[in-house]
Amino acid sequence: FTSLVANKEIEMKFFIIVCLCFIQEVYNWRIFHNGRIVGGNLGKPRGELLKADLNNYEKWFVQSLDHFNPGDERTWQQRYYVNEEFFNKEARNVAFLMIGGEGEATDKWMTQGAWIDYAKKYEAICFQLEHRYYGKSHPTDDLSTPNLQYLSSQQALADLATFIEAMNSLYELSPDVKWIAFGGSYPGSLAAWLRQKYPHLVHGSMSASGPLLAKLDFDEYFKIVNDDLRSHSDECLQAVKQGTAQIEILLSHMVGQRNLDKTFRLCDPIENSIENKLDISNLFETLAGNFAGIAQYNKDNRIGKSSRGANITIDTLCNIMTNQTIGAQIKRLAAVNDLLLNTYEQKCLDYKYDTMITEMKNVSWDSEIAEGGRQWTYQTCTEFGFYQTSNYKPQVFGDKFPIDFFVQQCMDIF
Structure with a gap:
């Protein structure tokens, strides 16, 4: 079903609405x-x-x-x-x-x-x-x-x-x-x-x-994100892939886990969650979201809430990911994470699955999640799906957030 217009004289220039007032410490x-x-x-x-x-x-x-x-x-x-x-x-x-x-x-x-x-x-x-x-x-x-x-x-x-x-x-x-x-x-x-x-x-x-x-499983989504990164340069795409692989290596031992805490400004020590599959899935999905959110709204000329008017683009992220003076690829991923945390005025990255679920289960209109997060999650659970999983192969954000991760959220929240 394609877009319909009433008058052929209306030129199809882009209408500035695109396909998603928190307190200062949002995660x-x-x-x-x-x-x-x-x-x-x-x-x-x-x-x-x-x-x-x-x-x-x-x-x-x-x-x-x-x-x-x-x-x-x-x-x-x-x-x-x-x-x-x-x-x-x-x-x-x-x-x-x-x-x-x-x-x-x-x-x-x-x-x-x-x-x-x-x-x-x-x-x-x-x-x-x-x-x-x-x-x-x-x-x-x-x-x-x-x-x-x-x-x-x-x-x-x-x-x-x-x-x-x-x-x-x-x-x-x-x-x-x-x-x-x-x-x-x-x-x-x-x-x-x-x-x-x-x-x-x-x-x-x-x-x-x-x-x-x-x-339900919108796995093609991250193919488009990959294509967006590649549109800047293959070097950018490969840097994200290598940085993600380096995170997986550090997760395999305690020294690496403690380095991740500091490098990615985690709110809680990752070593306490290393056996918690949902926490690890949430971490990888969140880091992938740093890129997906920018790709989805790249150069759309809008201002999101809590973003302090920043206009971060794919070029912004890829310039970081290809900047070798920052250090290894994992350091560049962390620099992207810092940019997003600072832009949205956050102190740390909360990857804890139970924290997310607890917030999502708040039913008060006065809660932070009532700005739309709980409602939209309900709509995805009951009508749409649209879950951007890591199932598409090959892609550069790992394979830690499959469809089961999102279905579990629906069961735990509602």
Whole structure:
């Protein structure tokens, strides 16, 4: 299912949403987990933020909790944003909808991005609907597993359809209004599915990098990461491979284990976890995530939460990995790890599996994990998979995080 556009005149330049406000001491597995970066994959646009800081675009909409149970009349308040600045209030026949994803929505996007350029051209009213269970859109009292049963892509699509029908009435849009949906990554999937499922409501969709095939073992993912590293140089790719192999050698003896503690700024001594397969898997998956997270958002012109506005790219990482003055390849891997820890203002790398699971099991809306990590993990466990395993061969990050590692997380968290 390919992207759909309502008008052939709309050029397909990249729409700046891409396929994932922590306290200062967040740990490394929270930066990039299950294909999602901390704070959600949308982030904020770069550039000057003018009117978004001066206007209040935030509004609230009464939404149904369960669209598929006619006997359930419970409702909740869903947040949305609206910008009428470019709207032709005489014709009232073009509406743009930016679909929220696995993170908090922000009013910064109501004045930034390619979709705003299109809105000016086509005199559209612009809406952004925050995804249920993310940001301030809380359908239930907490994030307990029974409450998360209402978190699904199908419920989210029904939210969008209900919202469109309500906005048609509230803003007195023309009977022949053309709605165009925008989304990237998971919201890109929703944009495509929305056009497919509700063609009577949505005239067209622009889906950027939307994964449309749910796949439990997404082992091809790290093939693409490898290709990205190779696009810089084969030397970079081989340095990562050699550094990973050197980690495995150091793990085999106590002196090496203690060197790893210091070199990679581990929060807990690795020698205490050497027999814990899940801890070791988490360590290797986290270090691979240092590269995967950058590859996934390489040069995308966005600002992620807690990243202090840094724009780290594949070139940044590969320049480190090919810099022989740093030392052996393992030292260069550690330098990449230092860069990510410092960028996200972390004191150490927490590789402990039980720590991750304990955090993920917190069901309070006031918890750190409620920024989206628990919710997105639930969606991957119940609908999508998308687990970026080490099963693809050959690849340079080792073989320590197979599909069983991710399935175990689903069982332990929910």
